[in-house]
Amino acid sequence: MKASADIGIVPLGAGVSLSAYVAACERVLAEAGLRPRLHAYGTNVEGDWDAVFAAVRRCHETVHEMGAPRILTVIKVGTRTDRDQTNEDKIASVEKKLATDVR
Amino acid sequence: MKASADIGIVPLGAGVSLSAYVAACERVLAEAGLRPRLHAYGTNVEGDWDAVFAAVRRCHETVHEMGAPRILTVIKVGTRTDRDQTNEDKIASVEKKLATDVR
Amino acid sequence: MKASADIGIVPLGAGVSLSAYVAACERVLAEAGLRPRLHAYGTNVEGDWDAVFAAVRRCHETVHEMGAPRILTVIKVGTRTDRDQTNEDKIASVEKKLATDVR
Amino acid sequence: MKASADIGIVPLGAGVSLSAYVAACERVLAEAGLRPRLHAYGTNVEGDWDAVFAAVRRCHETVHEMGAPRILTVIKVGTRTDRDQTNEDKIASVEKKLATDVR
Numbered sequence: 001m002k003a004s005a006d007i008g009i010v011p012l013g014a015g016v017s018l019s020a021y022v023a024a025c026e027r028v029l030a031e032a033g034l035r036p037r038l039h040a041y042g043t044n045v046e047g048d049w050d051a052v053f054a055a056v057r058r059c060h061e062t063v064h065e066m067g068a069p070r071i072l073t074v075i076k077v078g079t080r081t082d083r084d085q086t087n088e089d090k091i092a093s094v095e096k097k098l099a100t101d102v103r
Numbered sequence: 104m105k106a107s108a109d110i111g112i113v114p115l116g117a118g119v120s121l122s123a124y125v126a127a128c129e130r131v132l133a134e135a136g137l138r139p140r141l142h143a144y145g146t147n148v149e150g151d152w153d154a155v156f157a158a159v160r161r162c163h164e165t166v167h168e169m170g171a172p173r174i175l176t177v178i179k180v181g182t183r184t185d186r187d188q189t190n191e192d193k194i195a196s197v198e199k200k201l202a203t204d205v206r
Numbered sequence: 207m208k209a210s211a212d213i214g215i216v217p218l219g220a221g222v223s224l225s226a227y228v229a230a231c232e233r234v235l236a237e238a239g240l241r242p243r244l245h246a247y248g249t250n251v252e253g254d255w256d257a258v259f260a261a262v263r264r265c266h267e268t269v270h271e272m273g274a275p276r277i278l279t280v281i282k283v284g285t286r287t288d289r290d291q292t293n294e295d296k297i298a299s300v301e302k303k304l305a306t307d308v309r
Numbered sequence: 310m311k312a313s314a315d316i317g318i319v320p321l322g323a324g325v326s327l328s329a330y331v332a333a334c335e336r337v338l339a340e341a342g343l344r345p346r347l348h349a350y351g352t353n354v355e356g357d358w359d360a361v362f363a364a365v366r367r368c369h370e371t372v373h374e375m376g377a378p379r380i381l382t383v384i385k386v387g388t389r390t391d392r393d394q395t396n397e398d399k400i401a402s403v404e405k406k407l408a409t410d411v412r
Contacts, residue, residue: 001160006350008385013185016219016276016391019399023406038403039346040353040396041315041385049163053156060104060152060182069185070222074280074385075178076317076350079163082116082172082325087349090328094347097332109247111282116325119288119379122296126303141300142243143250143293144212144282173325177282177383179214179247185222190246193225197244200229207366219391255369259362263310266358266388275391281384285369288322288378 003049004087005077008042009059011068024066025059032058037087042074044087052077106152107190108180111145112162114171127169128162135161140190145177147190155180209255210293212282214248215265217274230272231265238264243293248280250293258283312358313396314386317351318368320377333375334368341367346396351383353396361386 007029011021026043029036032055034045045052060071110132114124129146132139135158137148148155163174213235217227232249235242238261240251251258266277316338320330335352338345341364343354354361369380 013222019402070183080173093328119322122299196225276389286379
């Protein structure tokens with residue numbers, strides 16, 4: 001089953017700056033071939049369901065190894081049976097409406 | 104790796120009433136032995152990391168089979184290396200503070 | 207506009223134990239009359255839209271005053287125009303299906 | 310109080326294609342001066358706390374007027390007292406680590 005997801009990892013008990021942890025997870029997601037696209041509150045990914053969640057698990061393992069004793073990750077995951085749609089397609093679909101609609 | 108999680112499944116293109124789908128997912132989570140505890144915006148579960156996410160996958164498969172063409176699930180997942188803590192422990196810890204603190 | 211919501215506050219840079227902060231926010235939500243119902247990953251509330259978000263703002267102010275330099279809150283908010291439905295109604299609707307359906 | 314947020318609006322009972330609704334909300338966020346930056350699972354915004362949540366309320370009002378009987382919005386909101394940080398700063402901070410760190 002194909003999945004599209006948004007992954008926002010939040011290390012706790014690891015200080016106020018989270019960017020090193022987020023970058024480490026970003027590398028994990030890229031190495032898994034999930035086409036990560038970073039934004040300010042998470043990372044859009046897409047791929048096989050099991051590959052996505054195996055990568056999220058590796059993110060937790062990696063960030064714990066870096067010293068964070070506690071991690072909270074917020075995941076949005078989407079699946080659909082009616083048609084194929086990439087994350088890029090989703091964004092393009094909204095942007096097309098923004099460009100052409102007149103209120 | 105042990106995981107605690109909150110799972111909120113949202114079928115799309117399936118009408119305005121979601122309770123039949125949520126109930127079906129609830130059964131999947133219970134059968135997986137994840138100790139589900141339902142609230143108004145999701146279900147708290149806990150268990151082995153892989154068991155949790157295999158169950159979420161089965162929720163998606165089940166809800167698609169019931170006719171929903173598209174599903175969005177919001178997951179919060181927590182892991183910690185410093186100590187064991189159940190979902191009940193987390194709630195009890197807050198309630199204890201509410202009972203004893205005087206502002 | 208009436209709103210139902212789930213509010214999960216996460217103080218960052220404030221150590222690994224979050225229960226004191228969550229309890230402080232819980233008090234804010236109760237004092238605002240939002241009928242808070244705590245679970246392991248947040249708190250279900252309901253009330254007027256503006257009252258809900260004014261209370262979330264007071265949660266942030268309170269938790270910053272307690273010493274947390276950074277806060278991330280995850281909110282799910284629901285509105286509907288087709289009918290009135292309380293958080294208790296939502297849970298009862300799923301539980302009824304769980305009790306009566308036979309697979 | 311300044312807030313940075315991620316807003317993902319999900320109309321329910323409105324069919325399987327959500328892009329027209331998301332585009333309408335996007336316009337509301339832009340008109341409110343919140344510097345929206347769309348991704349596949351939401352929109353990053355930033356501005357005054359009250360302006361952010363007034364705009365989310367207008368998104369709900371607009372999407373209900375377009376015919377969606379039920380809406381679920383997932384919001385992540387961040388505040389910090391230790392320093393100013395824009396959404397762009399957050400992304401740049403992670404990308405800098407990705408560019409310079411060697412594993």
